[in-house]
Amino acid sequence: MENSPTSLFDSYEQDFQQIISSIRQKLDGDTNNDGGEQRKAALRRVEMELDEADEMVSQMEIEIQGIPQSLKAQYTARIRASKADLQRFKKASKDLHSQLARSDLLASSTRPGMGPATSDEPYGSTTDRTRLLAGTALLEDGSRRLMDSHRIALETEEQGADILRSLRGQREQIENSRDTLNRADTSIDRASGTLKKMIRRMYQQRVVTAAIIVVLVLLIGIILWAKLWR
Template sequence: MVDLEAGTSELFASYEDDFRLAYAEVAQKIDQIPELAAEPRKAAVRAAQRALDEADEIIGQMAIELQNVSSASRAKLNACLRGYRGDLDRAKRDLRKATDQADRQELFGARAKAAGGSGMSGDDLSQDQRQQLLSGTDRLENSSQRLRDSQRLANETESIGANILTDLRGQREQIINSRNVLMEADTYVDKSMRTLRGMARRWV
């Protein structure tokens, strides 16, 4: 017989390894962002976001697997899962911060070059920079909202998965109970047949 809890623990450990790999990729890309130019930096941001999404999905799978372990084991694994979620939230904040800083550096550098060659006054440059910052803030807020929506969807998916597992366990118990009832009914039928055959022999 397979030890289901041991198998689940092994699967949880495998998810942990996958999460660490995805998290390491995120950290590497975040460290690279300030040193990259425009297009390579955008590629690094996209790669970091993909790794974040992958890590988020892995955490969802880990949460589902926790439904299959005993209460004693679940408490320890839940603590690990909370730590991973905290790491992921920090990575998301670090990515937003690194991207925002790089955007500001690129923006101010481009504005300064343009001002030097166009005869713009300091006030004009400052106003233009403020407008660009406001636009950048709007884009950042939109990105943050998309991240929040993705997190909400992941939480809903996790909840649905947990409910499905609960339903499956309930159905399994019903099937086992039905099988036991049928086996008991077969026993009663066998006893009845033997009784009837005995009665028939006496009547002959």
Template sequence: MVTEVLMARSALFENYDEDLKQLFGSLKDKLDGEAKSLTGEQRKAALKRVSEEIDEAEEIVAQMEVELPSMPVSIRQTYQGRLAASKQSLDKIKKTLKDLRLQSQRSDLLSGPGYPHGDDPYTDDPEPYSTRSRLLAGTQTLEDSTTRLDNAHRIALETEGVGSEILRNLRGQRDQLENTRDTASRHLSIKNALPLTAYSLSKRTLQLIEQRVHSRR
């Protein structure tokens, strides 16, 4: 019974692998054929069909990954290698699709209004350069914006530095005022204590005089 289950899983994996190979063949034909030869909306439609088949291939790969852990250990490594190879093939197909989409977008840009001659830089007609001029102007605007941001950042840093210096000066002045206040307080305490000291000395002197007078009697 166990052997039958394992054989069934192996057969299921083989079916997935066969379906995947057929999809890869179909994708290769589309990418090498209509996706490159067609233009405009027809190319976009062809690329959309390629994208849909890639989604289908990814679903099959996901099912193969689910089945792999249940494979017998004796043959699992072989299936792992086949699955890894299928993933690499799928990644290459996805990269090709991405490159073709970028080419399609570039073609749409260069063939749009203001660029009737495509990307031919040697035409005598000045109109094709209107789009290029707009692109250059946009680039210059971005550079100017970047420069303004850099200047604003620099000014902010300088302002922060000036603010820090002012705070340090204020702290120094505060410390000086506190020291002056403490010194004045000490002087005031000494001054207030002097009359009391003089009074104490005078009282003591009178006592000594009285003692001498009494002793002479």
């Protein structure tokens, strides 16, 4: 597995591009050519993929925190391009939702049994009003989902930044502990050398003391011999 500082960013970016390619195919092809229900299903799939793409961008923003400064400018530009693509397709999806809602309203107003609008019922029959309310609710639901996705992305980014700060603090603590251990090891070596010198001097003093005692004993013996035998 590649362990370069940009490997995860590149992986998320590749996933993002695959999702964007799938969204582009659906918006350019399926949603324009399919029938009403198929178009709705395609747009629902587009919404789910937009959420996935939004999550990929959030992951890319987290990973860029660990990229070296020499490369960060290049990858920041790539994130901006990805965000621009994402916003463009979000707008396209919202526009298609609006077009589909208007098409449903127009179709319902021309169906048999659906009378024209009157002054008492400016939007036509009760069914027309229901469809209009449903279309408005659908648009509001889509906007709410986009806002929720954006909020989740911001929360994820903030959590990722907190985790990175925590990891950076832990790394500094480990480095400080390692430096402290190195200094302690150096101090222990110096203390060990000092103790060895003290022990060596102690033995030397013992030898000197023993030699002095032997000399004194010999002198005493010589003095006693001289007094007793002369």
